[in-house]
Amino acid sequence: MRSGRRVSRSRRDWAVDIGLFLFAACFGMVTSEQIAGLEELSPAWRAVDQVVGGLACAAVFLRRRWPVALAVVLLTAGVWAHFVTGPLLVALFTVAAYRPWRTTAWVAALAFAPLPWFLGELPGMEEQRAGSGVTYFALIAGSIGWGLFRHAQRELIASLRDRAERAEAEAALRAERAQRMVREDIAREMHDVLAHRLSLLSVHAGALEFHPSAPAEEVRRAAGVIREASHAALQDLREVIGVLRATTSAGESGEGRPQPTLGDVERLVEEARGAGTDVVYEPLDSAAEFSGTVGRTVYRIVQEGLTNARKHAPGAPVRVRVSGRAGDELRVEVRNTVPGPAVSGPGTRIPGAGQGLAGLAERARLAGGRLEYGRFGADFRIKAWLPWPARPS
Known part of the structure; x- marks a missing residue:
């Protein structure tokens, strides 16, 4: 009125x-x-x-x-x-x-x-x-x-x-924020998975390019790795896009699909060794198996560290160490020698957006821990501290 x-x-x-x-x-x-x-x-x-x-x-x-x-x-x-x-x-x-x-x-x-x-x-x-x-x-x-x-x-x-x-x-805003967080998590997942697979492809393809006179057995083995890595990358991409579609239509984050754990790090290291990377792996002394967020975070940290080593320090040795004890914290360290001009030949460096380490820091924070990375002397180091609850008595 x-x-x-x-x-x-x-x-x-x-x-x-x-x-x-x-x-x-x-x-x-x-x-x-x-x-x-x-x-x-x-x-x-x-x-x-x-x-x-x-x-x-x-x-x-x-x-x-x-x-x-x-x-x-x-x-x-x-x-x-x-x-x-x-x-x-x-x-x-x-x-x-x-x-x-x-x-x-x-x-x-x-x-x-x-x-x-x-x-x-x-x-x-x-x-x-x-x-x-x-x-x-x-x-x-x-x-x-x-x-x-x-x-x-x-x-x-x-x-x-x-x-x-x-x-x-506010409820709609919270739902939108939750959906955006899920999308960001899926984007990080896509980056971590595909960057690892594609870096393997790049390493083996570069080896074939710069060593055309390699023995037939090595060429066959490299071609086999490229084929398997390509299929794995396509499968990972298909899974991530499927989860993204499910999230858009039903608001679910796709937690039901298989996720990597701490036990899969050994397989990850073997893949890197198969690609020609010199990896020294020091596994956890304890027989504990981590699943869920902590185990997946450890896997992604090691995966990103190995991927970055292939991108920015091809040929340099990499050391992966997982340690800690229950009731204290789980420590993960990936260290590689920073290459000089002679190590990184022309055309061998793999391009990257440089967003993976920031995503790792966010992953560690969401898991209740923290992550540091950077150059320490002649080495580049990624180190994370994650919670390891005490075993129930």
Whole structure:
């Protein structure tokens, strides 16, 4: 409801306005016999009072457009016209229910402005006239009070609706954030898996390119590795894309598919050795097998370390060490010698985006640990510390 603007009414609005119009008209007719002094008026003045009251009742239909102006006019006319009281109650209710608190306070002050004068004259006033005055101000207070109650109720409902909408928006935002995190996890998975497979392809293809006169057995073995690595890369890509589609359609992260564990690191090292990388592997002394996030994180750290060594330090020896004890932490270290210009010949370096190590640090953090990487003297080192809970007694 906005003052001074054209208001379009629904069927419910029309029903309410007609009901309030009938209330205002019936109020004037029903109470006309109980008003003191009304019978003392001349017939002409009573007719004027009734006409003004009828116009005031008709003005009830303007309450949605000009509620404050209507209330002020009716308060002024109500000083001498009894039949205006019903429409006045409706106008005061409308102001209190739909206008700001400050506006309602000003209109209420105007409505109760005659009250001090009435209280001053009350001791010498005849009983019927005093009763009519008290009833009038009580009706004014009741009308404004009911309007204020409706105002507070409307604000409460609007607040609850706004809170529900915000909660719904926040839930949608959380769902979108969760989906984005799943997508980022899948992207990291794709990077880790495919970078490893493709680096193997690049190493063997480079060997064939720079040693075309190699024995047939070595060429056959390199071609076999390339074929197997290509098939494995395609299979990994197919699985990751399938998980991505499932995530998009059903919001699932694909945890049901097989995931690498700490026990698969040995196979990873053998693949690297088969590609010509000199790898020294120091496995965990304990026979414990890690699955889930920690085991997968260890596997990805070693995988990324071996991949980076093939990319940036081809031919350099790599040392992989996994150590630790239950109740303390699991330590993973991948170290390789940083090559000089003679080690990295032209055309042998494998390109990379350099995002894998940042992804590893995020993986370690999500697993509850931490990861450091960088150059230490003549070596490049990746070292991670992951939680290893104590065995239950």
